[in-house]
Amino acid sequence: MAATVLEFSTQALRLPTQGGDRGARAMSQGFEGGILLGDILRLAFVSNQCINHEVSFRESKMNTNGRSLELFFINGKPDQMLTAEVFGWTGHILMIPRTELAKGPQRKESRHTGVYLLIGEDEQGQLAYIGEAENVASRIKDHDSKKDWWTSVVLITSTANNLHKAHAKYLEARLVEITQSVGKIKLENGNAPSRPSLSESAIANMEVFLEHILLVLPALRVDFLLSKARPSARSMEIQSEKPVIEFELVSKNLGCNATAVLKDGE
Numbered sequence: 001m002a003a004t005v006l007e008f009s010t011q012a013l014r015l016p017t018q019g020g021d022r023g024a025r026a027m028s029q030g031f032e033g034g035i036l037l038g039d040i041l042r043l044a045f046v047s048n049q050c051i052n053h054e055v056s057f058r059e060s061k062m063n064t065n066g067r068s069l070e071l072f073f074i075n076g077k078p079d080q081m082l083t084a085e086v087f088g089w090t091g092h093i094l095m096i097p098r099t100e101l102a103k104g105p106q107r108k109e110s111r112h113t114g115v116y117l118l119i120g121e122d123e124q125g126q127l128a129y130i131g132e133a134e135n136v137a138s139r140i141k142d143h144d145s146k147k148d149w150w151t152s153v154v155l156i157t158s159t160a161n162n163l164h165k166a167h168a169k170y171l172e173a174r175l176v177e178i179t180q181s182v183g184k185i186k187l188e189n190g191n192a193p194s195r196p197s198l199s200e201s202a203i204a205n206m207e208v209f210l211e212h213i214l215l216v217l218p219a220l221r222v223d224f225l226l227s228k229a230r231p232s233a234r235s236m237e238i239q240s241e242k243p244v245i246e247f248e249l250v251s252k253n254l255g256c257n258a259t260a261v262l263k264d265g266e
Contacts, residue, residue, distance in 0.1 A: 069219055083109075084220060089212045090162065094155040095220055101144055104155070110137040113164060114157030115171045118143060118188075119222065120150035128224060129188040130175045132168035147188075154222060156213055169196045170206045175213070178225050185224040 068087040075081060081100050084093040092112075096104045104110045114136050118129040127149055133139035136155045143150070156171070157163065163171075176192045179185065198206065214225055 067215070069216060071219065082220070083107075084216050085159075086212055086216060089209075090158045090160060091209060091212055091216075092157050092159045093213075093216055093220070094157075095152060096155070097152050098144070098150065101140065101153075104140065104153075105137040109157050109159065109161075110140075110155050111135050112157035112161040113168050114155060115168055115175060116140060116156065117154040117175070117222065118147065118150040119152050119154065122149045124186065126185045126224070127188055128179065128185050130172055130179065131189075132165075132172040134165055134168070154217070154220065166196045166198055167202070167206055167209075169193065170198055170203070171210060171213070174206070174210055175225070178214075178227075182225060182227050184226075 070085050070087070072083045072085075073080065074083065080097060081103060082095050084095070085091070092109045094104065094107060094110055096110075113132075113134045115130065115132045116136050116139065118131075119126075121127050129143075129147070129150070131139065131143075136157060140153055140155070143153075173193045173195045176187065176189055179187055180192060217223070218226060
């Protein structure tokens with residue numbers, strides 16, 4: 001008799017598990033390895049009896065583990081200078097209101113190589129400028145005398161000052177590309193700068209560095225790099241009215257009871 005094979009992505013699959021880490025196992029004795037978010041679960045059935053099971057592991061592009069973000073309000077006030085760091089990340093972010101610009105260069109990280117974001121507004125609305133420099137604090141002093149529209153600046157460097165000029169140019173180019181693609185704010189930059197020539201490993205490192213930047217900035221209320229806006233109340237209401245299609249997979253032999261939900265065609 002031919003077997004029926006069912007395949008589920010654990011992105012949309014709820015299996016009873018014990019333990020909450022990568023070593024988590026299914027309660028069923030049949031599953032010797034843990035089932036992780038993003039894996040593919042295949043079960044083969046003959047006459048409603050599960051005769052084979054297989055878990056195909058898939059590396060997820062997104063880190064599903066929690067991360068620790070440390071915000072340090074230097075003067076004890078949230079509307080003044082602050083730093084932001086993620087545990088395990090070499091990057092360092094310093095946000096300075098223009099009214100406290102003179103205090104910024106006193107911090108050593110501000111004199112490192114990196115990128116910066118000038119944020120403010122003009123007569124037409126919100127405005128930003130993204131740049132790079134080998135000494136970020138020195139470049140900001142120059143902008144202070146030539147640009148009058150910005151009200152705060154975000155300096156992005158590394159604690160060990162291990163970013164070099166090409167790294168900074170790559171991050172600058174990518175941040176401009178993303179900002180223009182999202183289209184939430186007008187850039188004073190004009191055209192996007194070209195990406196510098198980097199080795200494959202250096203590009204991979206900078207993309208990881210960029211992921212952390214995009215993770216931290218929204219916590220500082222710098223959200224013009226976010227591509228997804230919050231859904232409106234009406235759109236949420238319409239979505240809630242759509243029928244939910246749910247599949248259930250039960251195997252008494254393996255002791256598993258799984259459900260999958262079809263949402264937006266997935």
